[in-house]
Amino acid sequence: MAKFSKNMTMIAAAAFLLAGAIVPVHAQADFPTKPVVATVPFSPGGGNDILLRLISKHASSFLGQTLVVENKPGAGGQIGWTALAKSRPDGYSIGATSLPSMVIIKAMRPETPFALDDFKYICNIQIDPIVWLVKSDSRFKTANDFVIQASDPQKKINVAGDGPQSNVQLQHLAAAKVLGLSTNYVSFNGSGPAITALLGGQVEIAAATLSAAMSNIEAGKIKALVVFNDEPLSAIPDVPTASKLFGKPIPSVGMAVRGLAAPKGIPDDKLAKLEAAFRKVSESKAFLDEAKEMGIVVKFMGSAQTEAHVKESTKEVEALKDLLK
Amino acid sequence: MAKISRTKECGFAAAMVLLSAAFLIRAFMYPAASSQFPRFLMLLQLIFSMVLFVLSLRVPQAAGTGSFRLATLYPPIKVFVASAVYVLAIGYLGYFASTALFLCGSMYWFGKHGPVVLISVSGGFILTVYALFVLFIGVRLPEGLLI
Amino acid sequence: MLDPMALLLIMLGTIFGIVIGSLPGLTSTMGVALLVPVTFGMTPVQGLSLLGAVYCSSTYAGAISAILINIPGTPSNCSTLLDGFPMTKRGQAGLAIALATAASAIGGFFSNVALLFMAPPLAELALRFGSQEYFLLALFGVSVIASLSERNLLKGFISGTFGLFLAVVGMHPMTGEIRFAMGIPELFNGIPLVVALIGLYSLPEVVENISGSLKQEAAVHEVKGIFGRMMEVFKYKMLMFRATLIGLIVGVVPGAGSSIAGFIAYDDAKRNSKTPETFGTGNPEGLVASETANNAVVGGSLIPALTLGIPGNAVSAVMLGGLMIHGLKPGPGLFTENAGITYGFIISMFLANLVFVPAGLAVARYGVSFIKTPGTILGPLIIALGVIGAYALNMSLLDVWIMLVIGLLGYVMKQFDVPREPLVLGLVLGTMAEGELARSLALVQNDVPALIGSMFTRPLSLIIIGLTAISVFQGLRSQFRQKKVDA
Numbered sequence: 021m022a023k024f025s026k027n028m029t030m031i032a033a034a035a036f037l038l039a040g041a042i043v044p045v046h047a048q049a050d051f052p053t054k055p056v057v058a059t060v061p062f063s064p065g066g067g068n069d070i071l072l073r074l075i076s077k078h079a080s081s082f083l084g085q086t087l088v089v090e091n092k093p094g095a096g097g098q099i100g101w102t103a104l105a106k107s108r109p110d111g112y113s114i115g116a117t118s119l120p121s122m123v124i125i126k127a128m129r130p131e132t133p134f135a136l137d138d139f140k141y142i143c144n145i146q147i148d149p150i151v152w153l154v155k156s157d158s159r160f161k162t163a164n165d166f167v168i169q170a171s172d173p174q175k176k177i178n179v180a181g182d183g184p185q186s187n188v189q190l191q192h193l194a195a196a197k198v199l200g201l202s203t204n205y206v207s208f209n210g211s212g213p214a215i216t217a218l219l220g221g222q223v224e225i226a227a228a229t230l231s232a233a234m235s236n237i238e239a240g241k242i243k244a245l246v247v248f249n250d251e252p253l254s255a256i257p258d259v260p261t262a263s264k265l266f267g268k269p270i271p272s273v274g275m276a277v278r279g280l281a282a283p284k285g286i287p288d289d290k291l292a293k294l295e296a297a298f299r300k301v302s303e304s305k306a307f308l309d310e311a312k313e314m315g316i317v318v319k320f321m322g323s324a325q326t327e328a329h330v331k332e333s334t335k336e337v338e339a340l341k342d343l344l345k
Numbered sequence: 346m347a348k349i350s351r352t353k354e355c356g357f358a359a360a361m362v363l364l365s366a367a368f369l370i371r372a373f374m375y376p377a378a379s380s381q382f383p384r385f386l387m388l389l390q391l392i393f394s395m396v397l398f399v400l401s402l403r404v405p406q407a408a409g410t411g412s413f414r415l416a417t418l419y420p421p422i423k424v425f426v427a428s429a430v431y432v433l434a435i436g437y438l439g440y441f442a443s444t445a446l447f448l449c450g451s452m453y454w455f456g457k458h459g460p461v462v463l464i465s466v467s468g469g470f471i472l473t474v475y476a477l478f479v480l481f482i483g484v485r486l487p488e489g490l491l492i
Numbered sequence: 493m494l495d496p497m498a499l500l501l502i503m504l505g506t507i508f509g510i511v512i513g514s515l516p517g518l519t520s521t522m523g524v525a526l527l528v529p530v531t532f533g534m535t536p537v538q539g540l541s542l543l544g545a546v547y548c549s550s551t552y553a554g555a556i557s558a559i560l561i562n563i564p565g566t567p568s569n570c571s572t573l574l575d576g577f578p579m580t581k582r583g584q585a586g587l588a589i590a591l592a593t594a595a596s597a598i599g600g601f602f603s604n605v606a607l608l609f610m611a612p613p614l615a616e617l618a619l620r621f622g623s624q625e626y627f628l629l630a631l632f633g634v635s636v637i638a639s640l641s642e643r644n645l646l647k648g649f650i651s652g653t654f655g656l657f658l659a660v661v662g663m664h665p666m667t668g669e670i671r672f673a674m675g676i677p678e679l680f681n682g683i684p685l686v687v688a689l690i691g692l693y694s695l696p697e698v699v700e701n702i703s704g705s706l707k708q709e710a711a712v713h714e715v716k717g718i719f720g721r722m723m724e725v726f727k728y729k730m731l732m733f734r735a736t737l738i739g740l741i742v743g744v745v746p747g748a749g750s751s752i753a754g755f756i757a758y759d760d761a762k763r764n765s766k767t768p769e770t771f772g773t774g775n776p777e778g779l780v781a782s783e784t785a786n787n788a789v790v791g792g793s794l795i796p797a798l799t800l801g802i803p804g805n806a807v808s809a810v811m812l813g814g815l816m817i818h819g820l821k822p823g824p825g826l827f828t829e830n831a832g833i834t835y836g837f838i839i840s841m842f843l844a845n846l847v848f849v850p851a852g853l854a855v856a857r858y859g860v861s862f863i864k865t866p867g868t869i870l871g872p873l874i875i876a877l878g879v880i881g882a883y884a885l886n887m888s889l890l891d892v893w894i895m896l897v898i899g900l901l902g903y904v905m906k907q908f909d910v911p912r913e914p915l916v917l918g919l920v921l922g923t924m925a926e927g928e929l930a931r932s933l934a935l936v937q938n939d940v941p942a943l944i945g946s947m948f949t950r951p952l953s954l955i956i957i958g959l960t961a962i963s964v965f966q967g968l969r970s971q972f973r974q975k976k977v978d979a
Binding site for chain 2: 511646647649650653654656657660664666667669671672695698699702703866867868869871872873875876879880883884887889892893896899900903908910925926929930
Binding site: 208 | 521525528529532618619620621622623663664665666667668675677678680681746747800801802803806809810812813816817819821822823824825886887888927931934935937
């Protein structure tokens with residue numbers, strides 16, 4: 021009996037130690053004391069990856085620790101986001117977010133094991149609107165040229181774009197619905213290949229994220245007809261916004277909005293510290309200069325504003341998700 | 346070159362026929378637009394397997410292959426059991442603890458090496474992995490109860 | 493343009509790349525991606541020199557494990573083991589490594605020449621590749637299967653179709669329907685090639701190792717005078733010329749699956765050889781062809797990346813990311829606006845291709861004794877390495893389980909004398925074949941006659957169809973001859 025109780029004591033002690041290791045006892049004032057790991061749920065080289073690596077390059081001085089970028093790709097982001105949702109809410113595990121992709125995954129695959137409120141959104145850093153692109157010598161001089169040609173249901177025009185079930189496709193179909201277009205959306209393996217197809221003359225028009233198109237726009241090989249965003253962008257001052265050009269409200273539902281999130285349950289003071297650090301990164305001149313060079317449109321939103329945006333995006337995607345089926 | 350015997354060849358071909366048929370049926374359960382290619386492939390594989398089966402009937406029964414020795418199955422069973430236990434352990438014990446156990450255990454199980462070899466080889470391997478992955482390139486390996 | 497620091501970084505990058513490349517499961521992509529953060533504190537030329545050196549040397553180093561232990565270090569080296577490992581069994585491991593080193597350096601060097609002087613016209617070629625050309629290219633790749641299944645054509649075809657089928661697992665590229673994934677999210681994007689490769693080759697090799705069926709045959713490995721014997725590579729000038737061309741073009745075409753370059757070059761070498769029947773039994777020609785080609789991919793894959801901002805493969809996508817972080821805008825302006833950095837980077841790639849030669853010779857001279865390690869010690873180490881490789885790709889334990897299941901498949905295939913290389917080829921090409929065919933059909937809005945018509949009118953399509961026809965014809969002819977000899 022004595023032996024038994026001794027064992028019990030040991031087990032209890034072990035359980036206590038374990039509990040101590042797993043449950044954050046109290047948020048220390050000197051957080052962070054070790055590198056913060058940011059999971060990118062996509063392969064290296066993609067839009068989210070490049071943004072996070074740029075942030076990581078500039079974050080050390082504001083964070084007091086390095087920001088380590090770790091790729092965990094698969095299933096269009098589902099695997100990385102599931103892992104983030106399940107990770108320890110101690111402030112050291114955070115991850116890249118991409119709206120509306122997260123919302124689309126959840127809408128198209130309801131069995132996905134993460135929920136959008138499994139996360140506490142730290143901030144948003146980048147917006148990446150969708151543009152319609154043509155080659156510089158295209159017969160479509162303006163977006164209206166294209167809209168007129170694309171209104172004939174007998175002769176559908178091919179539109180190249182990232183897909184299937186991507187934010188680009190959603191944006192294109194949403195616009196086509198409002199404008200009454202009948203187009204043939206051809207899915208490519210990302211915005212890059214879609215632009216290649218455009219440059220190679222396989223299609224006359226492509227829908228893509230602005231960041232993917234930027235270098236070729238600046239080189240004068242392709243031009244953007246319209247940008248699906250509410251306000252004009254300083255990066256492409258001559259390109260009209262969709263709502264203004266067409267005189268109808270077109271939701272910018274497909275605009276990629278990229279930021280950072282932590283698993284829910286993260287202590288408020290740590291969240292605030294992270295938010296403040298990333299706010300300073302996004303305001304630093306060195307970061308802004310390099311971001312501009314890379315065609316990244318920076319738009320910082322704080323935690324509360326990002327949470328609100330997630331709700332809004334969810335509502336928009338839910339309303340339009342049948343277009344993707 | 347492996348010894349060809351009729352039993353072995355026929356068995357393989359028959360298994361492939363069944364497998365191809367199963368996948369073919371599965372392929373037809375998806376909408377046509379999404380499964381043209383797998384349907385075509387499995388049909389092709391079914392045909393290849395059937396031809397292989399017919400041809401294998403003509404393979405002469407090699408002499409002395411009738412007595413199947415169970416002992417030839419020991420090495421693969423050892424390898425796959427050891428690997429499966431190892432991977433299972435990683436989820437609970439973490440990478441380094443289970444790797445140490447696996448290396449020592451399997452080297453002993455496979456080859457009855459002495460303690461000096463076991464400890465020096467697994468110690469060296471773990472240190473190398475730690476230096477290369479954790480210290481230098483900062484990959485996070487699975488953590489468990491014991492590191 | 494290159495400072496001493498950059499030279500030092502090239503050397504360090506080369507050593508790191510050789511380690512990464514020669515360990516099965518650690519790929520060039522991973523090696524480069526892991527080093528991108530390390531370059532933040534460096535000047536652009538320094539950082540890019542480091543990344544370029546890793547890319548070059550890791551592509552080469554995959555041959556080392558292919559030759560020594562019959563497990564390809566990276567997917568590109570799969571065709572290297574076909575003749576590399578038989579050479580090792582014959583006691584020629586040192587020579588095999590020396591030849592692979594020289595061939596890699598030459599392939600890498602000349603594709604860099606192309607990168608330096610012919611980038612814009614070759615980038616034009618990349619743009620001409622439309623969906624239908626990709627589909628035809630995949631068919632051309634499949635036609636190589638005959639070369640890879642010498643002993644039993646039928647089993648080779650079964651292996652190839654099964655590989656194509658495995659590549660289909662996951663999301664349909666046009667409809668988004670998820671197929672054969674059994675509800676496992678890790679399979680939605682298909683079976684990861686690297687994970688499959690580790691399982692397919694490592695585990696069966698370990699079984700062989702511990703069952704002692706691979707007797708060390710007391711092979712005396714001649715390692716003296718390796719440098720002189722390395723020069724034997726120049727016996728194969730024409731072969732290397734064609735292989736470089738193949739690697740370059742496959743590299744330039746974005747997303748063509750650069751690991752098929754080795755296979756195509758192997759097939760080409762075999763068809764043009766005077767002794768095709770010795771391929772697969774340790775003919776240096778096969779080894780030289782595949783190593784020349786897969787290193788020629790390196791320069792090729794950077795051409796569309798630098799000039800168009802479109803990466804040729806996964807590694808160059810990561811390099812491109814690194815480039816952008818260093819403030820370089822890939823695209824048409826790179827060679828003019830940032831000429832200093834761009835040319836500095838290309839020159840560093842030339843150096844990287846030279847630096848791995850002495851390192852490779854050291855491996856050939858001293859590393860060969862590694863294979864004398866008893867199989868019962870080597871086996872567990874190979875498994876442990878395979879596990880960490882499969883895990884580190886996506887940081888996923890499930891991938892490790894997939895690796896084990898495919899390992900079992902590989903073992904069964906080996907037992908039944910089914911060649912594994914067609915399966916790898918199928919896995920590489922399956923996604924491309926299915927996706928690009930579906931896309932070509934979508935582009936013509938399901939008008940099949942129009943698609944067939946355009947396949948026979950577009951010049952590039954016609955060239956690929958012609959090459960495929962030649963490959964199939966020659967393949968059948970050699971099979972037929974073989975039968976005659978056997979009979």
